[in-house]
Amino acid sequence: MRKFKIIFLLLSLTLFFSCAEQNMQSSGDPLPSWNEGKTKQSIIDFVNTVTDENSPNYVKPEDRISTFDNDGTLWSEKPLYFQLMFALDRIKVLAPEHPEWKNKQPFKGVLENDLKAVMESGMKGLMEIIATTHAGMTTDDFEKIVIAWIDTAKHPTKHLLYKDMVFQPMLELLSYLRANEFKTFIVSGGGIEFMRPWTDQVYGIPPEQVVGSSIKVKYNYNNGKPFLMRLPEINFIDDKDGKPVGINSHIGKRPIFAFGNSDGDRQMLEWTQGNTGKTFQGLVHHDDAVREWAYGPDSKIGTFSNSLMQEAESKDWTVVSMKDEWKVIYPEK
Amino acid sequence: MRKFKIIFLLLSLTLFFSCAEQNMQSSGDPLPSWNEGKTKQSIIDFVNTVTDENSPNYVKPEDRISTFDNDGTLWSEKPLYFQLMFALDRIKVLAPEHPEWKNKQPFKGVLENDLKAVMESGMKGLMEIIATTHAGMTTDDFEKIVIAWIDTAKHPTKHLLYKDMVFQPMLELLSYLRANEFKTFIVSGGGIEFMRPWTDQVYGIPPEQVVGSSIKVKYNYNNGKPFLMRLPEINFIDDKDGKPVGINSHIGKRPIFAFGNSDGDRQMLEWTQGNTGKTFQGLVHHDDAVREWAYGPDSKIGTFSNSLMQEAESKDWTVVSMKDEWKVIYPEK
Numbered sequence: 001m002r003k004f005k006i007i008f009l010l011l012s013l014t015l016f017f018s019c020a021e022q023n024m025q026s027s028g029d030p031l032p033s034w035n036e037g038k039t040k041q042s043i044i045d046f047v048n049t050v051t052d053e054n055s056p057n058y059v060k061p062e063d064r065i066s067t068f069d070n071d072g073t074l075w076s077e078k079p080l081y082f083q084l085m086f087a088l089d090r091i092k093v094l095a096p097e098h099p100e101w102k103n104k105q106p107f108k109g110v111l112e113n114d115l116k117a118v119m120e121s122g123m124k125g126l127m128e129i130i131a132t133t134h135a136g137m138t139t140d141d142f143e144k145i146v147i148a149w150i151d152t153a154k155h156p157t158k159h160l161l162y163k164d165m166v167f168q169p170m171l172e173l174l175s176y177l178r179a180n181e182f183k184t185f186i187v188s189g190g191g192i193e194f195m196r197p198w199t200d201q202v203y204g205i206p207p208e209q210v211v212g213s214s215i216k217v218k219y220n221y222n223n224g225k226p227f228l229m230r231l232p233e234i235n236f237i238d239d240k241d242g243k244p245v246g247i248n249s250h251i252g253k254r255p256i257f258a259f260g261n262s263d264g265d266r267q268m269l270e271w272t273q274g275n276t277g278k279t280f281q282g283l284v285h286h287d288d289a290v291r292e293w294a295y296g297p298d299s300k301i302g303t304f305s306n307s308l309m310q311e312a313e314s315k316d317w318t319v320v321s322m323k324d325e326w327k328v329i330y331p332e333k
Numbered sequence: 334m335r336k337f338k339i340i341f342l343l344l345s346l347t348l349f350f351s352c353a354e355q356n357m358q359s360s361g362d363p364l365p366s367w368n369e370g371k372t373k374q375s376i377i378d379f380v381n382t383v384t385d386e387n388s389p390n391y392v393k394p395e396d397r398i399s400t401f402d403n404d405g406t407l408w409s410e411k412p413l414y415f416q417l418m419f420a421l422d423r424i425k426v427l428a429p430e431h432p433e434w435k436n437k438q439p440f441k442g443v444l445e446n447d448l449k450a451v452m453e454s455g456m457k458g459l460m461e462i463i464a465t466t467h468a469g470m471t472t473d474d475f476e477k478i479v480i481a482w483i484d485t486a487k488h489p490t491k492h493l494l495y496k497d498m499v500f501q502p503m504l505e506l507l508s509y510l511r512a513n514e515f516k517t518f519i520v521s522g523g524g525i526e527f528m529r530p531w532t533d534q535v536y537g538i539p540p541e542q543v544v545g546s547s548i549k550v551k552y553n554y555n556n557g558k559p560f561l562m563r564l565p566e567i568n569f570i571d572d573k574d575g576k577p578v579g580i581n582s583h584i585g586k587r588p589i590f591a592f593g594n595s596d597g598d599r600q601m602l603e604w605t606q607g608n609t610g611k612t613f614q615g616l617v618h619h620d621d622a623v624r625e626w627a628y629g630p631d632s633k634i635g636t637f638s639n640s641l642m643q644e645a646e647s648k649d650w651t652v653v654s655m656k657d658e659w660k661v662i663y664p665e666k
Contacts, residue, residue, distance in 0.1 A: 062539060139581060183541075196585045206395060207585030208516075208541070217581060219574040219600055226600075226607040228581055241552040248472060248550060248561055250583060252529045252540030267552055267559075274559040 030176040033169040033327045039320055043173065046280045050256065051180050057278040059256055061181035066257035067247060067268060068174070070188035070195060070212075073261045073284050074203060075166040076155075078293045079115075082162050083194050086149050088118075090133040107132075131232035135215055138227040139193060146197045160330065163202050167284075168331045170259075174203055182257065187211045187247055189239035189264050193230075211250040213238045243268035255279075261286065263303050269317060281317040283308070288322040291329045363509040366502040366660045372653055376506065379613045383589065384513050390611040392589055394514035399590035400580060400601060401507070403521035403528060403545075406594045406617050407536060408499040409488075411626045412448070415495050416527050419482050421451075423466040440465075464565035468548055471560040472526060479530045493663065496535050500617075501664045503592075507536055515590065520544045520580055522572035522597050526563075544583040546571045576601035588612075594619065596636050602650060614650040616641070621655040624662045 034040040049057040050064065071077040080088075091101070091110045101107035106125035109117030118125060134142070150163050158165060174184050184205055186195060192212030199205045214235040217228040238246040244267050247255065258265075258272040261284040269281040285304060287294050296304055312319050322329065367373040383392040404410040413421075424434070424443040434440030439458035442450030451458065467475070483496050491498060507517050517538055519528060525545030532538045547568040550561040571579040577600050580588065591598075591605040594617040602614040618637060620627050629637050645652050655662065 062533070192582070192585070200395070208583065210585065214582065217578055219577045219604070221600070221603060224603075224607070226577065226604050228577060244552045244559065244561060245550055249525070249547065250541065252525070252543065267554070270554060270557075270559050271552070274557070 030179070031169065031172050033172055035325050035327060037325065039318055039325050042318055046278065047176065047180050050278060059277060063253065063256065064182040065185065065251060065253050065255045066177050066182045067185045067187040067255045069260040069265045070186050070190050072286065073259055074170050076292060081190065083190050085162070086153070086194065087129050087133040089149060089153055091129060134191065135230045135232035137230055139217060139230060140227065142193055142230055143197045146194055150198045163198060165330055166202055168328050169326045171203065171331065177257065178204065183209065185209045185211060185251060187238065187243050187268060189213055189237070211238055211246045239264045241267050244271035247271065259284070261304065263305050263308050266308055266311065273315060283312055283317055283319050285319050285321050288329070292322055363512070364502065364505050366505055368658050368660060370658065372651055372658050375651055379611065380509065380513050383611060392610060396586065396589065397515040398518065398584060398586050398588045399510050399515045400518045400520040400588040402593040402598045403519050403523050405619065406592055407503050409625060414523065416523050418495070419486070419527065420462050420466040422482060422486055424462060467524065468563045468565035470563055472550060472563060473560065475526055475563055476530045479527055483531045496531060497666070498663055499535055501661050502659045504536065504664065510590065511537065516542065518542045518544060518584060520571065520576050520601060522546055522570070544571055544579045572597045574600050577604035580604065592617070594637065596638050596641050599641055599644065606648060616645055616650055616652050618652050618654050621662070625655055
């Protein structure tokens with residue numbers, strides 16, 4: 001009988017400590033980098049009500065779908081989308097094999113760090129850069145190239161690794177949602193295969209929960225060593241109207257929580273708000289020229305137009321001022 | 334003190350019973366509907382080795398990706414793919430609104446149960462049936478139509494609900510893999526939006542883990558009540574060469590375990606076997622004319638060709654004879 005008592009005691013202690021750990025987690029501030037105020041409270045209130053089984057707003061765990069834009073929402077996007085910075089870096093790596101690029105735009109502009117010349121080459125020039133840097137290799141090789149870049153490449157003016165230019169408050173938000181049994185997805189205009197190699201490490205979001213734009217790939221059996229070859233042909237643009245389509249294709253459920261930062265996210269937020277039951281729509285507003293960048297209706301990339309701001313106000317979407325709401329921007333090392 | 338003792342006792346009992354349940358599950362036979370033998374043992378050996386941290390074949394849980402074909406692999410597919418049976422049923426439902434169908438193939442054939450006439454209308458006729466029954470409505474409405482059908486429609490000769498014509502041994506395999514921290518995906522030539530409304534209920538596979546063929550959809554804001562309209566235009570065919578492409582697009586990782594039943598699954602199995610480390614490839618062989626159907630190289634739908642059998646033998650893929658390996662076919666009610 002004594003033996004059973006000891007076993008009971010051990011079992012009870014195990015259970016006690018596992019419960020204690022849970023309580024510690026739930027009693028702490030889940031969003032420590034967010035300033036107290038209406039925005040932070042509205043996020044917490046939303047999570048509390050949809051996870052409360054006694055609330056009329058209760059949502060079952062399997063339907064707690066949350067979607068996040070990437071560029072400008074989870075990490076910075078200046079001076080250009082980081083995927084374009086990757087492409088420019090890649091052109092420089094490939095240049096020794098292409099001596100002709102020295103005299104040929106848009107490559108000449110890239111090699112001479114003359115972004116103006118690159119931009120003047122227009123959409124055609126941009127597509128040439130993308131095709132050169134993103135196609136013509138296997139998916140495995142592209143993954144290796146992306147990993148090598150993300151692990152080493154630094155931002156030209158902030159001198160931080162790009163992967164360290166993610167927003168600490170948003171990392172906390174992702175963790176907070178997952179702790180409350182939300183599934184977190186990225187739904188980005190960026191390239192799906194550019195993001196997947198590092199989103200798990202950086203955001204805790206595995207490849208199968210990343211939705212993005214894509215180029216076509218082709219299966220090749222290759223005598224028992226099959227590969228997928230990346231082709232210089234657009235498959236899907238996961239932006240604007242494309243975001244609800246991408247969500248439908250990859251997730252097959254409507255989100256109840258969505259966060260973006262630009263006109264490219266408008267339809268994703270509308271689609272989320274159109275869901276039945278209580279939903280949450282958030283927009284990161286880049287208004288912090290000191291700690292990050294400030295850009296609004298005038299910006300050509302990553303626009304947050306006046307009309308988007310009006311839509312947000314009229315529809316009760318939460319606009320997050322980086323300057324006012326966030327204690328820190330990037331994670332402290 | 335007495336109060337604490339009672340609380341301890343209650344906690345301990347709770348823990349005791351939850352552990353007892355776990356042990357029962359893990360000590361029991363995980364595949365009770367599979368006959369003992371080489372096939373069953375090879376599945377168990379594979380799962381044991383990739384989940385054993387001390388094995389050179391160990392695979393981390395996040396990389397335990399398994400993919401399953403649907404038609405003929407998880408449920409039956411005779412006399413026609415069940416999605417076609419759905420389409421034929423749907424034509425009959427819609428017929429009162431289309432009196433002209435009485436004299437117009439392929440609809441006439443459908444209404445008169447003259448499958449031969451339907452087949453004679455060829456690919457063009459088939460596409461007319463698919464467009465009529467699968468497009469021209471919102472994704473929400475299509476989901477409702479599919480749910481109403483799957484909950485009530487019965488097979489013409491077996492007189493079972495279609496959703497009860499799933500293979501009990503495969504249900505056990507799916508559960509067994511998930512209990513060992515595999516993620517289970519469907520990768521089917523069937524329509525992604527035809528499967529998603531019921532795969533969670535029937536197979537325990539949520540919508541975001543279903544990959545399939547699709548038609549195009551278009552976002553419409555509709556004054557604040559946004560919808561996606563299904564268009565009569567093919568978007569993606571998730572069959573043969575398309576399966577590795579669909580896996581890459583939706584999962585972004587290569588499977589280590591894949592199961593199919595026909596030539597349409599060949600590339601998925603090749604792609605899986607081409608992964609690094611230990612992998613498993615299985616094929617369901619429909620050779621049970623008494624309990625299900627027997628069809629091989631001669632069948633026009635759901636072929637298991639001689640060349641596939643040869644490839645399976647030469648590459649050590651596991652061919653599962655329904656007749657010999659499975660104690661039961663469908664779940665007992």
